[in-house]
Amino acid sequence: PPSNLKVVLHDGSKSGVWRSHVTPSRLWYCDIATSPEHEVTVQLGSETVRCVNDIGVTSDCITPRVDYTAPRDIVQEQLGNIRDLYELEPENKWVISTYLDMMNTCNQSKSKEQITEMRNLTVKLCHVDPMRTGYYRDLWTKLLCETAVTAWWSNVSRDAMTSRDMMTSREPLNLSKKYLTRLDHADYMCALRELDISHNNITSLSGFTSLVSLTSLNLSHNKIPSLDGLESCKNLTVLDASFNCINNSCAVLACAKCRLQELTLEGNPLATSEVYPGCVVQCCSMLCKLDNREL
Numbered sequence: 001p002p003s004n005l006k007v008v009l010h011d012g013s014k015s016g017v018w019r020s021h022v023t024p025s026r027l028w029y030c031d032i033a034t035s036p037e038h039e040v041t042v043q044l045g046s047e048t049v050r051c052v053n054d055i056g057v058t059s060d061c062i063t064p065r066v067d068y069t070a071p072r073d074i075v076q077e078q079l080g081n082i083r084d085l086y087e088l089e090p091e092n093k094w095v096i097s098t099y100l101d102m103m104n105t106c107n108q109s110k111s112k113e114q115i116t117e118m119r120n121l122t123v124k125l126c127h128v129d130p131m132r133t134g135y136y137r138d139l140w141t142k143l144l145c146e147t148a149v150t151a152w153w154s155n156v157s158r159d160a161m162t163s164r165d166m167m168t169s170r171e172p173l174n175l176s177k178k179y180l181t182r183l184d185h186a187d188y189m190c191a192l193r194e195l196d197i198s199h200n201n202i203t204s205l206s207g208f209t210s211l212v213s214l215t216s217l218n219l220s221h222n223k224i225p226s227l228d229g230l231e232s233c234k235n236l237t238v239l240d241a242s243f244n245c246i247n248n249s250c251a252v253l254a255c256a257k258c259r260l261q262e263l264t265l266e267g268n269p270l271a272t273s274e275v276y277p278g279c280v281v282q283c284c285s286m287l288c289k290l291d292n293r294e295l
Contacts, residue, residue: 079106090209093129096121098145108156110147118143119179136200137181145184148175149283153188168220170194176218183207198222199239205229220264224249232260242291243267249279 022142069293079102086092086099100121110118122140126133156171172194175183180200186209189195195211196218203222211217215228216238222242228251230236236258246252247269255263263284265271270280277290288295 019093032180074104075102078102090124091128093125096125096128099140100125104143104146115144115147127265134181134228137179141180142184144178144180145175148173148178149188152192154189172196173199186210201242210235220267227254229256232252236260238262241268242262246270249275249283252280252283256283256285258284260284260287263287264289264291 012078030183034061038137072141074227081249082095082099082102086095089095100118103118119140122136122143125136129136152171152173170193173189173192175195175197177199180197180202183197184205184207186207191213192211193213194202194216195214198218198220200222202224204229205224206229209232211233213235214233215235217233217236220242221242222244224241225248227241230239231254234257236255237260237262239255239258239262240263241267245268246265251270252265263280265276265280270276271291280290281287281295282293
């Protein structure tokens with residue numbers, strides 16, 4: 001536990017309780033009131049980490065990395081070998097899964113063609129080994145989220161002039177229509193402000209607890225029965241959860257801890273109930289617009 005972490009402002013140290021949403025975790029939080037002009041540092045023993053944003057982390061802490069256990073030229077040679085084997089045995093489950101893993105390992109920055117090929121390989125695995133279809137769909141989700149968040153951080157780093165610009169970037173992340181079953185690698189998205197993950201196969205928001213900087217979220221056209229998991233998204237002001245499976249008012253209680261001003265729930269069973277929209281307005285006290293209508 002980070003009991004020996006100390007937060008220091010320019011006018012002295014501050015005390016606070018460090019917490020994480022899961023244990024063990026790459027990401028720890030400490031809620032401390034600061035001003036935008038404050039430069040914050042976090043001290044761990046004799047080491048000091050400079051922080052520039054309101055969640056107490058730097059980009060070095062949350063930028064995904066790929067560590068190669070072998071020289072890159074050897075890995076590329078192995079990829080060529082497994083590709084040749086795949087051409088000889090295109091229906092072999094072991095060959096397909098190894099080829100998929102090698103593609104992901106060798107190409108941290110993937111082209112659209114490479115992503116499409118990886119998608120096709122996971123689809124083929126579902127056909128070759130139908131008893132593990134759920135596993136392969138989750139595997140695709142993990143690989144795609146890893147690729148997407150790596151590309152997102154690359155764009156943010158390229159456009160930012162300073163580390164402060166990078167941590168306050170408004171660069172959105174679009175994961176719409178990617179056949180996802182959940183949100184993976186969310187701990188690398190704690191500085192993300194805008195996320196579109198609509199038109200997927202998501203059934204739970206359990207992976208959203210790390211998205212503490214999120215202000216806009218599109219969850220439409222998924223299979224979500226409840227908004228539980230958004231309690232940590234306290235900065236969320238715009239939420240589109242239309243066309244999901246939300247069927248009772250208790251399913252939106254998590255939004256009470258958000259700062260929602262715009263909420264869309266049309267297309268859910270709840271939107272046809274007698275208690276709607278009163279139950280939602282009562283839960284979200286700052287709400288100004290519901291289902292694209294002014295309140």
